[in-house]
Amino acid sequence: MENSLNIVKYLRSINTDKFKSRKLIKINGLEMYEGEFCLYKILYLANIFYYLLNNNYLIDPMKWKKWKNGPANTKIRKYFKLVDKDYNLEDKIKFFLDAINNFFIDASSTELYEITHCDPSYIQAEDNQEIDIAKNIKYYKKEYKEAISCFKQKFNDIVA
Numbered sequence: 001m002e003n004s005l006n007i008v009k010y011l012r013s014i015n016t017d018k019f020k021s022r023k024l025i026k027i028n029g030l031e032m033y034e035g036e037f038c039l040y041k042i043l044y045l046a047n048i049f050y051y052l053l054n055n056n057y058l059i060d061p062m063k064w065k066k067w068k069n070g071p072a073n074t075k076i077r078k079y080f081k082l083v084d085k086d087y088n089l090e091d092k093i094k095f096f097l098d099a100i101n102n103f104f105i106d107a108s109s110t111e112l113y114e115i116t117h118c119d120p121s122y123i124q125a126e127d128n129q130e131i132d133i134a135k136n137i138k139y140y141k142k143e144y145k146e147a148i149s150c151f152k153q154k155f156n157d158i159v160a
Contacts, residue, residue, distance in 0.1 A: 004073070007043065046096075058096075070116040071131055
């Protein structure tokens with residue numbers, strides 16, 4: 001698994017508009033920064049996609065918690081205000097993150113909210129408790145089959 005700080009820094013460097021946005025949005029009565037909100041959702045989905053491609057997680061899956069507005073990672077939360085430079089990632093991981101960013105580039109915060117709130121691992125978790133992605137791998141393989149097939153065709157180098 002990669003260092004989550006490096007992953008956050010890299011994603012924020014390739015999509016500054018989306019992941020550094022300080023625009024306040026309100027969902028479920030809670031105000032938050034749109035950039036941080038979208039970053040959590042993309043990282044959560046990236047972790048699932050990465051597992052489906054490589055049978056290994058990108059980020060420790062047990063660090064994800066069920067929060068009211070979707071999956072969140074408390075370790076990543078403290079990185080949100082850090083300066084985004086000096087990330088150290090393998091080219092394979094950068095390539096994968098570029099692909100994930102491009103795959104979800106047009107997804108709005110509302111769409112990302114809807115995707116993660118339909119996620120069975122998120123639904124099954126208790127509030128503020130860990131999300132267990134592993135128990136729904138069969139679901140993800142079926143649900144994301146077409147997307148993963150596309151990733152494998154276009155991004156053969158990232159598949160182990």
